[in-house]
Amino acid sequence: MKTLKIVFGLWFACIALSSCKKDERALNENIGAVGALNLPSDQASIKLTPSDATATQQFKWAAATPDDGGLVLYEVAFDKDGGDFANPVFKVVSDGAGVQPQVTISHKDLTKIAALCGINSSSTGKVRWTVIASKASNAKPGQESRTLQLERPAGFAEVPTELYLTGSATEAGDDLAKALKFKKLEEGVFEIYTSLKPGTYQLTNKAGDGGRKFFAEGTQIKEGTSSVTVSGSTKAYYLKYDFNVAAVVEATEIQSVGLFMSAYAAEIGQLAYVANGVWQSGNIPVEFYQFSWGRDERYKFALHTSAGIKYMGSSNVNNVSPVGQSASYFYLNPVTNDQWNNTYKFNPAADNKSVKAMLNFGSGGAYTHSIVVQ
Missing domain, CATH: 2.60.40.10 (Immunoglobulins)
Incomplete structure (x- = not known):
């Protein structure tokens, strides 16, 4: 009886295997060519x-x-x-x-x-x-x-996604690993606030070996290993490049930076360039201006460049006191030369005191500033 069970088991297994076997057909790969x-x-x-x-x-x-x-x-x-x-x-x-x-x-x-x-x-x-x-x-x-x-327009078919400044004329020197990073404004457009001293500089898309190299020649950007030569004393500069059209948008010396107080329509103090896109002042005396309706505390910044004066101020046309405001209150934005609009307000504690001002145009984030009452 045990032998009979084994025989029937094998017979049912064979039937099961044969029923599971699929009907195989060759894959039809024939295809007509694309028409018109x-x-x-x-x-x-x-x-x-x-x-x-x-x-x-x-x-x-x-x-x-x-x-x-x-x-x-x-x-x-x-x-x-x-x-x-x-x-x-x-x-x-x-x-x-x-x-x-x-x-x-x-x-x-x-x-x-x-x-x-x-x-x-x-x-x-x-x-x-x-x-x-x-x-x-x-x-x-x-x-x-x-x-x-x-x-094709003037410009590069493949614009860099990042841009760095390197060379003996730069703040970081020839060490590619320490190359200064530009701020990316949009696809292919970069800017940097920095200083240049006697020597040479070059642009690259990589802070290290193996990157593409670029240089400025007049108002054009070209790809290659050539460098730009700098002579004279160390000066602060604003550089802006657009690789979409292979153009030097701007390369201007920043001659001075002033703290502009609206009520006086004048700069009440100056900031000196430090490094890495940062300007800082010493103690600047502040006195709010007395109008019939109250004391006025509005200010912004004036950048004197070889191309003219540029103003940096608030994105708000009419501003409020900085007390209790978020970090974005102090962000720097290009503004018009209007005496009153797009200004910041001093902390009320600054009246008849001195302040220290700092502008940060570093590439690591939003451009910003600080005012510290002394």
Whole structure:
């Protein structure tokens, strides 16, 4: 009886195994090539504006048809004018993770593509594009390709995401690990408040080895290992660069910084540059101005530069007392030369006392200042 049970057990196991066996079929990878390219038109001309985040170009084409109606994935491939797409310089997956017969490409990416195809900044050239359809391991280039004429503006196809100042003329010297970091204002735009002494300086996108190097030549930014030479005495400077258009926006000497009191329409004291974007004063006597309605305590700061006077003040047109306010009350913002608007107010305890003022234009956060009553 025990032997019979074993035989029946083996028989049922064989039946179970045979019933679990799947019907295997070969995967159909056959696919038709992409049909007509619809957009943009052949020989279309595009003036690129990579600094505009909203600037885009849409590409559209007729869908490919697989033999079994399965899923087809698409890539738009770009090559140099005259290229055969054997090794495209750039490929972009279509919308919908590759399943839609269209894709929207930013002017920023098209600028990169133009550069890869040998089109220099401030130049116009041609690139070719087609669509590659794929299913599983089978990829089939489109039957049609088109040409685009791309006009690049002045600027870099790949703008740095960070920027540093280094060299013997800088506060940190030649040690790349100590390079001074710029404040990033927006994509490709940087500024720094610093001092420069006799020597040379250079720009880099990395505080260490292996970074890209840049230098200013007149009003242009160029990539390369050249340096800018500084002569004369040590001076404070404001430097601003826009890599989107490869331009030196501003490079001005900051000659002096004054504490401007509105009621007197005059600067009541001066601040001296210390280091790392910081200016500080000694003791400055403060006396609120007596009007018929009360005593006035409003102030802001005046930066005297080689390009003229710039004022830094509050984002609030009409301000309140600083007592009990948050740190943002003291943030520094570019303001107009209006005598009264966008000013701060001294702490009431400062009346007929002396104060020490400090401005911090360091790159680590918001520009700010402090007033300490002595």
